Amino acid sequence: MNKNTRIIAKSLKKRNRSESTFRLMGLLGIISAISFLVIILFSIINEGKKAFVSTQIKLDIFFDSKILDPGNSGKITEIENANYQTLIKASLLNFFPDVKTRNDQRDLLSMISSSEQENLMRTLTNDISLMNTKKEFWLKSSSKYDVINKNPEMIDFAEEDRLISNQQLFWFNELKKDNRVKFGFNKIFFTAADSTEPEQAGIWGSVMGSFFTLFVTLLLSFPIAVAAGVFLEELAPKNRFTHFIEVNINNLAAVPSIIFGLLGLAIFLNVMHLPRSAPLVGGMVLALMTLPTIIIATRASLKAVPPSIREAAIGMGATKMQTVTHHVLPLSMPGISTGTIIGMSQALGESAPLLMIGMVAFIVDVPESFLDSSTVLPVQIYLWKSTAARGFVELTAAGVLVLLTFLILMNSFAVIIRKKFEKKW
Amino acid sequence: MKKTILTASLIAFGFSGSAFARDQIQIVGSSTVYPFATVVAERFGKTSGFKTPVIESTGSGGGLKLFCKGLGTEHPDITNASRRIKAKEVKNCSKNGVTDITEIKVGFDGIAMANAKAGPMLELSLKDIYLALAKDVPADPNGDTVKPNPYKMWNEVNPALPNAPIVVVGPPPTSGTRDAFNELAIERGCKKFPGRKALKKKDKKLYKKECRSIREDGPYVEAGENDNLIIEKLVADPGALGVFGYSFLDQNRDKVKAAKVDGVFPEFEAISSGEYPVSRSLFFYIKNAHAAVIPGIKQYVAEFTNAKAIGSDGYLVSKGLIPLPESDRAKFEKAGKSLTKFDGNVLKK
Numbered sequence: 124m125n126k127n128t129r130i131i132a133k134s135l136k137k138r139n140r141s142e143s144t145f146r147l148m149g150l151l152g153i154i155s156a157i158s159f160l161v162i163i164l165f166s167i168i169n170e171g172k173k174a175f176v177s178t179q180i181k182l183d184i185f186f187d188s189k190i191l192d193p194g195n196s197g198k199i200t201e202i203e204n205a206n207y208q209t210l211i212k213a214s215l216l217n218f219f220p221d222v223k224t225r226n227d228q229r230d231l232l233s234m235i236s237s238s239e240q241e242n243l244m245r246t247l248t249n250d251i252s253l254m255n256t257k258k259e260f261w262l263k264s265s266s267k268y269d270v271i272n273k274n275p276e277m278i279d280f281a282e283e284d285r286l287i288s289n290q291q292l293f294w295f296n297e298l299k300k301d302n303r304v305k306f307g308f309n310k311i312f313f314t315a316a317d318s319t320e321p322e323q324a325g326i327w328g329s330v331m332g333s334f335f336t337l338f339v340t341l342l343l344s345f346p347i348a349v350a351a352g353v354f355l356e357e358l359a360p361k362n363r364f365t366h367f368i369e370v371n372i373n374n375l376a377a378v379p380s381i382i383f384g385l386l387g388l389a390i391f392l393n394v395m396h397l398p399r400s401a402p403l404v405g406g407m408v409l410a411l412m413t414l415p416t417i418i419i420a421t422r423a424s425l426k427a428v429p430p431s432i433r434e435a436a437i438g439m440g441a442t443k444m445q446t447v448t449h450h451v452l453p454l455s456m457p458g459i460s461t462g463t464i465i466g467m468s469q470a471l472g473e474s475a476p477l478l479m480i481g482m483v484a485f486i487v488d489v490p491e492s493f494l495d496s497s498t499v500l501p502v503q504i505y506l507w508k509s510t511a512a513r514g515f516v517e518l519t520a521a522g523v524l525v526l527l528t529f530l531i532l533m534n535s536f537a538v539i540i541r542k543k544f545e546k547k548w
Numbered sequence: 549m550k551k552t553i554l555t556a557s558l559i560a561f562g563f564s565g566s567a568f569a570r571d572q573i574q575i576v577g578s579s580t581v582y583p584f585a586t587v588v589a590e591r592f593g594k595t596s597g598f599k600t601p602v603i604e605s606t607g608s609g610g611g612l613k614l615f616c617k618g619l620g621t622e623h624p625d626i627t628n629a630s631r632r633i634k635a636k637e638v639k640n641c642s643k644n645g646v647t648d649i650t651e652i653k654v655g656f657d658g659i660a661m662a663n664a665k666a667g668p669m670l671e672l673s674l675k676d677i678y679l680a681l682a683k684d685v686p687a688d689p690n691g692d693t694v695k696p697n698p699y700k701m702w703n704e705v706n707p708a709l710p711n712a713p714i715v716v717v718g719p720p721p722t723s724g725t726r727d728a729f730n731e732l733a734i735e736r737g738c739k740k741f742p743g744r745k746a747l748k749k750k751d752k753k754l755y756k757k758e759c760r761s762i763r764e765d766g767p768y769v770e771a772g773e774n775d776n777l778i779i780e781k782l783v784a785d786p787g788a789l790g791v792f793g794y795s796f797l798d799q800n801r802d803k804v805k806a807a808k809v810d811g812v813f814p815e816f817e818a819i820s821s822g823e824y825p826v827s828r829s830l831f832f833y834i835k836n837a838h839a840a841v842i843p844g845i846k847q848y849v850a851e852f853t854n855a856k857a858i859g860s861d862g863y864l865v866s867k868g869l870i871p872l873p874e875s876d877r878a879k880f881e882k883a884g885k886s887l888t889k890f891d892g893n894v895l896k897k
Contacts, residue, residue: 280802319590320590392622397622398570398621399624481602481604483605484602484603485582485603485605486602487593487600488572496572496602508776509777513799
């Protein structure tokens, strides 16, 4: 053993030790990241899954023509404008005959969601032969009862801390004992827009808003960004000016998104007089934000196409434009599409710039065009989070789940495209 | 494919430059009025056959700024406010052509100071609140001169209060709640010092500056226009005190409890009778020129001012609004029907 091997052997143990500490640190990093993710996902799913079902109460509704059509006119308009609340009340009083005072009756009636009056009206006008017959309905309960039913620990709270009074809880338990309470699929959550009543609020309005907004974003940002990327990478001379533009595009990608919102407010609303709260404007603002992302992705994937392809095309007599459109661009499309989808999913999760252009608003009607007022998914989550009523807690979590689902879908789509079409040189 | 993309983007750009017809009421303004206005809007949308109005929660100041920007469909029709419009804002409005507006008072709101249920029971006076939160506090017992607020603990302000650091979570300056809090709590506490009161006669501007400013050195934490966030911060920190509207207190009684101010709890009767000192009125303002253009404005105002909504048994009362006396409500219902022009001269300059 000479001197050198002795020195090496001596330090070997120490070096091996630091090697294993290094590995351990890395492993710890990964484990803590994963456990945070699991905790977050677990708590969101745990809360959010409650919103997919809702408490329903079975009542026998008698479509009394004396109430719905006192003049016996038989006119549909008369029946449409009748007071369906009275039917629900009659059915509840049938079950609880000893509820007499007006206040108690009102408290009892508050058990059923006010949206059910419209549903009963629809059922009857669709099938008028139901008049003067009795039918069993599963009616949606109001949010307060729904919250109590989903969080049984709240039953033990003191009366003033609980959402419903002891009397109301008693009524609810009576119905439960009679097997008149169940959980049913919460269809409204997937078909309605915002509401002030948690049991009537849904995510669909903001899903449509997000769809219209992203459609505009894609239409504007994709062609402009690809054109800009191709020009800068393939056609533009490399000089100080193009270098300056390059640096600025890279800087733009790092600009906080709220700045684009301010720009949208100043130009699209104040100068161009486009309407407030419209997905068109939201899409334009988000397009500005997405442009640099797609330009950078385009340039990177154009760069990845080997020069031999271009040289071969030019050698065969193709023009610069033919080279680009026939060979280089198609070959780089997988990379460009991946970049675009990533940019789009970024835009889907964005809410700050939309605050400036009025898309953070209470909107009850589901938007049907690019000019209808609308919100987007992350904004809807924010709005629900800042509402006082207890029933919105689970809606917020469920909204997060819907947003996450869309993001995962888009990102896995990007991964699939990359895996399937990407060429390795 | 390329062609369709091109034409579609051209169409999208082609929209620009023209003004848009709008058949939906647009409302901006106070986050305190927001929960009430949304309920009215939803009912209005369901029952009237008009589209449901769009409501943004921008804060009273932010709302009036947008409202006063001008006439035309790109500007909002109605703004909610948790304080009265200021003379300065009326001037700004008329500068932009918005001269004909109607003022509607919808009810009262108490500003509650509350802490987590786990926290200590507090009894504050207006003077305590002023000394704890003002930017400058009197340097001598009479209040003739001021010094930057040195107090860090509640018991330095008033020996009867607990030996705990002053942490108050409240709304930012764009909020009407903050304006009202400055005026109703801080300024009134300030007036308790004779020297400060005398200053009002001598130099009104300096008085306003010194008696309505909240400290910026840490103990007052601004929480944004989101009252739910304040509640959550209070639950997380039982030593902190929050400032927010009565309706939020009412909805969150399982999490927070109110402090007495000048010996009175912020309860329904005490606020509506004016016994609770920190209470203010809630308003909305209508742009009368829009009422003829945008369908449904008059009907929306009628729905909001109806006894069914804001009367003593109204559906907004169950949401935490404190109703006006019946004669006042009838007066504003009439004003809403005829769109009575608001006279800016009644405001203090």
